[in-house]
Amino acid sequence: MSLPLYYYLAIASIYILMTWALYLPYRVAHLHFMVVANMAISGYFGGYAATQWGWSFGAALLAGMLIGAILSWLVSFGIGDAPTFAVVIVGFTFIYITKTTIENWDAVGGTMGMFGIPMVKNLLLYAYIFVVITGFFIYRFDHSRLGRAASAMFVDKDLAISFGVNTKHLGMFLQTWAGAIGGVCGVFYAFFMNSLFPDFFTFQIIGTTMTMLFLGGYTTMWGPLLAAPLLWGLPLILPTEIASWRQIIYGVILIVILLLRPEGVVTRQLIRKIQVKLKLIKVA
Amino acid sequence: MEMKINKGVHMKKILVITMMILLLSVGSIWAAGQKDEAVAKKFVATEWEIPFLNCLTGPIASIGEYLEWGAERAAWEINQAGGINGVPVKVTGIDTAMSPETGTVEMAKLTETALVAMGPVPEPVIMAAMPIAVRSGLYSFTATTSYEYAMKFFPWSISWFSPTDEKLPPVVTAWAKKHPEMKNVVQFVENYGAWPGMAKAHEIGLEAAGVNVLKEVEVPGDAVTFGSLVVKALAEKPDGIVFAANAEKVAKIILELQSRGWKDNSKILIFSSADDGALYTTGGSNINGVMIYNYVDPGLDTPRWQAFREAFKADHDGMEPFSLSPNYYDAVYMIKQAIEATGVTGDPSKLKEERILIRDYCNNIQNFEGLFFNWSNKDGVPQDKPLFLFQIENGQKVLVEKVIPGNK
Numbered sequence: 289m290s291l292p293l294y295y296y297l298a299i300a301s302i303y304i305l306m307t308w309a310l311y312l313p314y315r316v317a318h319l320h321f322m323v324v325a326n327m328a329i330s331g332y333f334g335g336y337a338a339t340q341w342g343w344s345f346g347a348a349l350l351a352g353m354l355i356g357a358i359l360s361w362l363v364s365f366g367i368g369d370a371p372t373f374a375v376v377i378v379g380f381t382f383i384y385i386t387k388t389t390i391e392n393w394d395a396v397g398g399t400m401g402m403f404g405i406p407m408v409k410n411l412l413l414y415a416y417i418f419v420v421i422t423g424f425f426i427y428r429f430d431h432s433r434l435g436r437a438a439s440a441m442f443v444d445k446d447l448a449i450s451f452g453v454n455t456k457h458l459g460m461f462l463q464t465w466a467g468a469i470g471g472v473c474g475v476f477y478a479f480f481m482n483s484l485f486p487d488f489f490t491f492q493i494i495g496t497t498m499t500m501l502f503l504g505g506y507t508t509m510w511g512p513l514l515a516a517p518l519l520w521g522l523p524l525i526l527p528t529e530i531a532s533w534r535q536i537i538y539g540v541i542l543i544v545i546l547l548l549r550p551e552g553v554v555t556r557q558l559i560r561k562i563q564v565k566l567k568l569i570k571v572a
Numbered sequence: 573m574e575m576k577i578n579k580g581v582h583m584k585k586i587l588v589i590t591m592m593i594l595l596l597s598v599g600s601i602w603a604a605g606q607k608d609e610a611v612a613k614k615f616v617a618t619e620w621e622i623p624f625l626n627c628l629t630g631p632i633a634s635i636g637e638y639l640e641w642g643a644e645r646a647a648w649e650i651n652q653a654g655g656i657n658g659v660p661v662k663v664t665g666i667d668t669a670m671s672p673e674t675g676t677v678e679m680a681k682l683t684e685t686a687l688v689a690m691g692p693v694p695e696p697v698i699m700a701a702m703p704i705a706v707r708s709g710l711y712s713f714t715a716t717t718s719y720e721y722a723m724k725f726f727p728w729s730i731s732w733f734s735p736t737d738e739k740l741p742p743v744v745t746a747w748a749k750k751h752p753e754m755k756n757v758v759q760f761v762e763n764y765g766a767w768p769g770m771a772k773a774h775e776i777g778l779e780a781a782g783v784n785v786l787k788e789v790e791v792p793g794d795a796v797t798f799g800s801l802v803v804k805a806l807a808e809k810p811d812g813i814v815f816a817a818n819a820e821k822v823a824k825i826i827l828e829l830q831s832r833g834w835k836d837n838s839k840i841l842i843f844s845s846a847d848d849g850a851l852y853t854t855g856g857s858n859i860n861g862v863m864i865y866n867y868v869d870p871g872l873d874t875p876r877w878q879a880f881r882e883a884f885k886a887d888h889d890g891m892e893p894f895s896l897s898p899n900y901y902d903a904v905y906m907i908k909q910a911i912e913a914t915g916v917t918g919d920p921s922k923l924k925e926e927r928i929l930i931r932d933y934c935n936n937i938q939n940f941e942g943l944f945f946n947w948s949n950k951d952g953v954p955q956d957k958p959l960f961l962f963q964i965e966n967g968q969k970v971l972v973e974k975v976i977p978g979n980k
Binding site: 290291292294295296298299388391392398399400401403404407480481482483484485487488492520523524534535 | 629670671672673674676677678680681683684695696699700703704707708720721724763764765766767768769
């Protein structure tokens with residue numbers, strides 16, 4: 289595989305996972321930006337464990353996932369059923385605290401960053417295995433009672449409570465799951481890049497993944513899966529002269545799609561239509 | 573009858589084998605001929621393309637623009653003078669913005685075909701993209717970052733500066749010695765990249781001059797008002813101020829200092845990374861008298877520099893060239909010299925060895941004629957680059973002292 293394709297696919301896998309990490313809590317109307325902080329913490333932990341303690345990638349990945357999950361779980365006691373705005377503020381605060389801590393902590397490289405994270409064989413394969421596993425579990429969740437409860441909670445929290453949905457537990461569960469995915473993304477990112485810098489984990493990641501989520505479609509897991517590789521790849525294939533205009537191109541695409549399809553490109557209706565067509569083809 | 577059949581079968585076998593041998597022979601001769609022809613055909617480059625991973629959009633796009641301008645100016649001059657070995661040179665700007673992700677893919681693209689590269693520019697992109705260049709054996713000019721970043725990727729990167737803790741202290745000492753009565757200073761430091769390391773180097777220089785650093789005031793990256801920071805600093809009652817922060821913030825903090833009674837601007841020292849357009853546009857006449865150090869002297873009176881300066885001003889509404897604008901200008905000239913001196917052909921089949929030729933030549937270049945001064949490298953590190961201490965007067969830098977840091 290050519291090197292540019294390798295890195296394109298590598299970053300695409302990170303974006304898919306990160307957009308799913310935002311998608312899951314958004315099923316209950318939570319914009320859980322704390323996943324970016326989880327990504328940074330686990331990424332730095334994984335990088336440190338590999339360079340200083342000689343941990344294998346697998347051990348670092350597992351630890352990163354657990355750290356992400358535990359941190360999100362602890363915080364979710366406070367914001368498991370909090371209003372969207374409160375969840376957003378907590379997320380921003382955590383990103384700020386994490387970035388400042390990293391910048392002031394010489395052991396992890398401080399403002400200079402962390403160098404020399406080892407290369408891992410078949411890393412791209414592992415990343416996509418993780419994408420498939422995560423996708424499978426999200427699919428199962430979306431089609432389960434819990435998924436339907438989340439949909440009810442998204443539309444009307446009081447209605448969901450009247451149906452017997454424990455909104456706090458559901459919110460906590462989804463935030464914890466998203467935190468674990470964020471942690472995994474951090475470790476993959478660290479090993480793909482072989483170095484880390486505090487500015488890797490900024491609000492820019494939120495902007496990009498939010499665009500992917502809302503443009504792709506936030507009502508199904510397929511939206512992020514479609515939008516992440518496309519939006520990430522678009523500026524790379526544009527001619528150099530036009531690539532400089534990518535922010536404007538992004539903006540225009542986002543405005544047009546949100547005007548024409550407020551729920552994003554891939555909606556539940558679209559998925560149903562495709563399923564019906566596929567069934568018709570099968571019958572024929 | 574049986575004998576006749578067998579004979580016929582044998583004949584057929586022999587015929588087939590003979591035909592195969594004939595075909596193989598013809599094929600081999602044809603292939604050999606082709607090979608000979610290929611060997612005889614000498615590769616001739618039609619253009620030297622130098623890709624430049626730069627930040628042409630985003631928050632530091634203005635810096636990227638004048639870095640690009642410098643590189644293109646050099647290419648234009650070289651082409652006017654007949655190119656490199658008679659072949660024109662072209663600098664291709666590739667925008668990575670501040671995105672490490674874009675930097676990785678763009679660098680990965682270059683590893684397939686580029687003979688040599690320039691950039692990346694911002695540290696986050698350097699950190700993400702340079703490991704790919706190192707793994708693929710592509711030499712890249714990281715000519716704006718500090719030694720501490722560049723050295724992580726040696727020998728596949730080149731440092732434009734000597735180690736921070738060696739190069740900065742002497743110029744800070746020189747500033748402190750201009751004010752023998754100055755005994756206590758406060759330093760404003762922004763936590764970004766190599767800046768805290770530069771602040772530490774300032775402290776070494778101040779200590780050498782017998783000046784005490786009372787406090788380091790951290791300037792938050794997202795700060796928009798500076799009153800509280802200035803109150804914190806002035807509470808220490810310093811008689812000098814040193815800055816290691818972003819240009820615009822430095823200018824605003826100076827205005828805030830003056831509004832709270834600071835009088836002697838010459839006891840303010842600004843570090844090189846803040847020698848940017850925003851310092852002068854935001855600071856205006858309020859920064860008159862402030863001292864600043866940098867690696868280039870805009871007051872130099874050589875025809876080459878004056879031509880560069882006038883061309884820059886013509887293209888930038890009369891603005892003076894900023895401190896980093898000559899870096900990639902010099903880099904393009906260094907590549908030219910390396911190609912000419914090593915006999916690099918640009919032949920894609922010799923890519924690997926020709927990359928190494930350029931790398932080894934540049935990392936140990938001797939007496940290179942830069943835009944401002946000549947310098948030599950040892951293992952990718954400049955040995956004898958000077959620093960300049962200036963005083964700002966009406967938006968211009970007036971040379972106060974030239975300092976050559978001691979070399980290892």
